[in-house]
Amino acid sequence: MPEVPAPISSPSLRACCAIVLALALAACGAEGDAGGQGGPSPVxxxxxxxxxxxxNDRIRALGTVQARESVEVTAKVSEVVERVHFDSGDLVAADAPLVTLSGQQQHAALAAARATANEADSMLKRQQELAAQQLIARATLDTQRATRDSALGQVRQIEANLQDRVIRAPFAGVLGIRQVSPGALITPGTVIATLDDLSSVYVDFPVPEAHLSHVAEGQRITGTSTAWQDRGFEGVVSNVGSRVDPTSRAFSVRADFANPERLLRPGMLMQIELERAERxxxxxxxxxxxxxxxxxxxxxxxxxxxxxxxxxxxxxxxxxxxxxxxxxxxxxxxxxxxxxxxxxxxxxxxxxxxxxxxxxxxxxxxx
Missing domain, CATH: 2.40.420.20 (conserved putative lor/sdh protein from methanococcus maripaludis s2 fold)
Structure with missing residues (x-):
């Protein structure tokens, strides 16, 4: 007969059940821990x-310095330079003579015109006396008066031509580099020198249209330049453009700067900062x-x-x-x-x- 296995004793059975139960509980605990770690961790x-x-913030823009008054001094006529009255960089007053052009022919013509005018005036006075005595016709007197006035007009024309031969400063300012010398032949449009009034300057700069309501005349602004990095220049808004550019959607603003030391020069690039009101x-x-x-x-x-x-x-x-x-x-x-x-x-x-x-x-x- 086949051998029958011996029955398992009760203590052994209880020990095996305890081991299986412990392993099952450990597996469940591991699964629980894994489930807890599956979600995203808080950051x-x-x-x-x-x-x-x-x-409050500031509106920034770039602009170019312009002199309050600026001009290139040129001649109106073709003539030889007779005398130059300035040197490069001179500070001149308004109406100061800068260059004298030769005018010998005009002086001779002026002398002849004056003589003709004087003779015509003397003749008119004599005919006025005769007309008072009714010895000449009124038409003859009117003709002589017209002759005298024509002669005087010729004198004034020649005097004006002579004035054009003395080139003067149109306003007070600083002259640039001299471009002519005595004896040179100049023609209309020839640049003699530049003249700039640097007592004050202005800067035109663009501002986006979004800031239109925040810019007004009289606002204080600050300007800086790479030439003078250690200082700022205080200015004031003098004009706000009346149009917005349809391409750039910006409007132009002009600011004036006092320039007593003449540190700011035309053509310099300046960074503008305009402070908006607190809000x-x-x-x-x-x-x-x-x-x-x-x-x-x-x-x-x-x-x-x-x-x-x-x-x-x-x-x-x-x-x-x-x-x-x-x-x-x-x-x-x-x-x-x-x-x-x-x-x-x-x-x-x-x-x-x-x-x-x-x-x-x-x-x-x-x-």
Whole structure:
């Protein structure tokens, strides 16, 4: 007969059941731990609550310095230079003689014209006496008067021609480099020298049409130049253009600058900063704004400590701050630091909540 196995004793059976139960519980515990680690881990971030704050920024532009008065001194006639009365760089008064041109023929013609005029005037006086005695006709007297007036007109014409041979400064200013010498033949349009009134200068610069309501005559501005990097020049807006360029969508602004030391020269490039009036604005730190293509957005914190992407409109930027003109409201809580690891719906853990403070974030100031 086949051998029948011996029955398992009760203590041995209980030991085997205990081992199987322990292994099953351990497996269930491992599965539970694995399930707990399967979800996304919260991202450690810094958040802030945005609020409306006083803010002022500056409009920046580039412009070219122009003299208040500027001209190229030229001759009106073709003639030989007889005398030059200035040197390069001279400061001259208005109507000061600069160049005298030869005029010998005109002087001779003037002497002859004056003699003719004097003779005609004497004849007119004699005929006036005869006309008073009714010894000559009135028509003869009128003819002689016309002859005298014609002779005087000839004298004035020659005198005007002689005046054109003395070239004078049209206004007070600084002369540039001399371009002519005595004995040179000059023609109309020949540049003798440049003349600039540098007591004050002006700068024309373009401003985007979005700032049209923020620019007005009388506003103070600051200008800087690479030639004088250690100082700024104070100016004032003297004119706001009446048109907006349809191509660039900008309008022209003119600012005047006092220039007593004549440090600013025509043609210099100047950077203009025009400070806008203080206003209330919704400001956030620039690091909170994420730029993707042409869109800007921030991460707004939901009540369940997850984030959502919110597209926002950006206005001015100033020293680490960005003005929000749409998308979020005062009181919203946004992520300031740690946006690089976030996605829409990501859970977060607060590292250090606070309120956006312009003093801590850089404060309003230059853009």
């Amino acid at each position: 450690v971030v810094t958040t802030a609550t945005v609020a409306v704050q006083p803010f 209330d604005a919704l400001m956030v730190p620039e690091i909170a704004v994420v730029q993707v293509g042409r869109e800007s957005f921030v991460y707004r914190v939901r009540p369940d400590d997850t984030v959502e992407q919110v597209v926002v409109g950006i206005g001015s930027r100033a020293r680490g701050l960005a003005e929000i003109i749409g998308g979020i409201e005062p009181g919203d809580r946004i992520v300031v630091d740690g946006t690089g690891k976030l996605r829409d719906g990501s859970p977060i853990v607060e590292a250090g909540p606070g309120v956006v403070d312009t003093d801590e974030a850089g404060g309003p100031g230059e853009g």
